[in-house]
Amino acid sequence: MSDTTAAATPSAPRRGSRRLGTSALGLLAAGMLAIGVNMLADRLLPRARIDLTSQGLYTLSDGTKQILGGLQDPITLRLFYSRRLGAEIPMYGAYADRVREMLAEYVSLSKGKVRLEILDPEPFSETEDRAMAYGLQGVPVDQAGEQVYFGLAGTNLVDDERVLAFFQPDRERFLEADLTRLVYELSNPRRPTIGVMSPLPLNGDPRAMMLRQPQLGQPAAVMTQLRQYFTVKDIPLDTQVIEPDVQVLVLAHPQGLGEAAQYAVDQFVMRGGKLFLLVDPHSESQAARPGPTGQPPANTASSLDRLLNAWGVDAPSDKVVLDLRGAWRVRAGPGDRVQAVDYLAWYNLQGDSLNRSEVSLAQLDQITVASAGELRKRDGSTVEFTPLLTTSAQSMVVDATRVSQEPNPTRLLADFRADASRHVIAARLRGELPSAFPDGPPALPEGQQRAEGFPAHLARSQGPANLVVINDSDILEDRFWVRIQDFFGQQMATPISGNGAFVSNIVDTLGGSDALISLRSRGESLRPFDLVEDIRRNADAQYRQTERQLTQKLEETERRLRELRQGTPAAPGAERNQNQAVITPEQRAEIDRAREEIIGTRRQLRAVQLELRRDIEGLETTLRVVNIALVPALLTIFAIGLAVVRRRRRAAARA
16 A cells, blocks of 8 residues: 555656646647737738727728729828827827828728828928928927927829828817818819808908907808818808809808898799708897997897798797707806806707708717707698707797897796797708799899899799708807817817708708718717716706795795884884884794794705705716726626636536
8 A cells, every 4th residue: 555655656746747837838829829810810800890989980981981982093191190299299109000090991991092101200301391391280399399290191193182280189089080071072173062141250250350359250160161071152142143053052040131132042942952041030149249339239030931931831030949958058147056057048959859860960969059949830831841950848939039138047947847849940841842932033122133144933943842941040150069279370170069060961961962971970079978967957947946936935035024124113104214113022023933934945945956966966876886886796796606616517527
């Protein structure tokens, strides 16, 4: 027995050595296999990835693939990137890798039509001279003022040039849209022509320098965006004829439009022209700018009732739609107990408020409107009326004077009572339409003559008409959808809402092109926590209503207390004053009751204010518990369960 044991003992270290060697070889083989797989994947699948973002931000859209696959002539893209920028600011280095990867994917999808050059513009080099000649933005990175570059220049066969002056990480979500737009413009030098007709200073206010507000001289961001995709013509407000080369007419805020110009618009539609009409019960844009007298104009409404009514639509110019869902937070009045309040006239339309079946809205997150009115299909109308933008059921209609004359956000919220109806703000109209001028062109003012080549009158549209109507022109106003910042002399625009994309998409669909729609519709930077926002808005609305009732009660009680403190006059016919007042025991008791009522009312107000955040704080606590405790707990349970399973398997194997 002892000899057997002794013979077996020396073999134990040998077995341990063999196991150690086998484990080491296994680890070495696994490492070599991992390296080999990575090398093969890098060579064979250089652009393979899994995009787990909710909006597919890292997956090229169908529009990009369509444009790249349809290129007929070669395009050269030159990426100017200073390596020192990435060395000094690592964030730019990581972003440069993302830009290079996406450009390489463009080259692959273009089947050789896109050629990519990557250049490092070192200081005082010929490459830097080329970057400057293209108009790329140089940025200093140190006290010595050495310039670095991170931009793109593209050229086509006829030497047309398009540039992206500087890639900003803040616009990473719009990288694909910027790159594809550049390629699209180089491959489509002839762009659709649209006409813009508006009294609003969409091209910048010429009085900007006189008003000492140079920012007013800048064109609206939506106009800059339209000029990137289309050839834009300004149409005078007194025009008699819309030129035939105009494919789409954008008519914004047609305030006081004369009959001759209305007839020109009517006949443009009758001849098959596409109309994008924006009327408004109250123009926030106009109200925010001084008129000829130095003060904002008293009348800020616009309508085109003669045309719209003839075409089967009502767009009331004396009513505004309020909506609790998506309302903007604004500063409350100076006497308000709360610093911020929901302004129900300015709100974001999200979710089911956007008609997703329309290609112009299919991929947008939200549209922002301000003091918008409603649209209604007239009784007996045969026009096809398709809602595009609709309020939520938490909305109501009020007189436009509530927002145009000294608007009070707190009072609007306190008086809010949802009417349980959903109101249409924007709609598409299709169908054969009658002219709003059945008797022919209106007479011209004395001294005016018809324009040369004045077209013949049409009593009905030539085939089905196609137009889009919005009862809000503030959808074009910069402050409601975009943030513009100055970056070393360059204007950088970052959208916070989808207004600009929506306008461009509408013009595209009216003009018959939709290749760029999926690009403009990549998500916006504003991603609110919808559940928390809904809880807060509902609590805030309830608080405002209760606060108003308690405040009125408090004011009445304080007024009664002041009257009681004046007491009873000392003699018949004597004037009441503090020296002659006599307070009876009954009045003293009433004063004490009034004081107790004031204290109780103030206590109720404080309680309501605390209730305002109770649900939100409860939800925040729940989220903290989930984030801090639940996930580690689940991982611990999983690890324990895995250990138990392994132990049972080992026990079963030994048995």
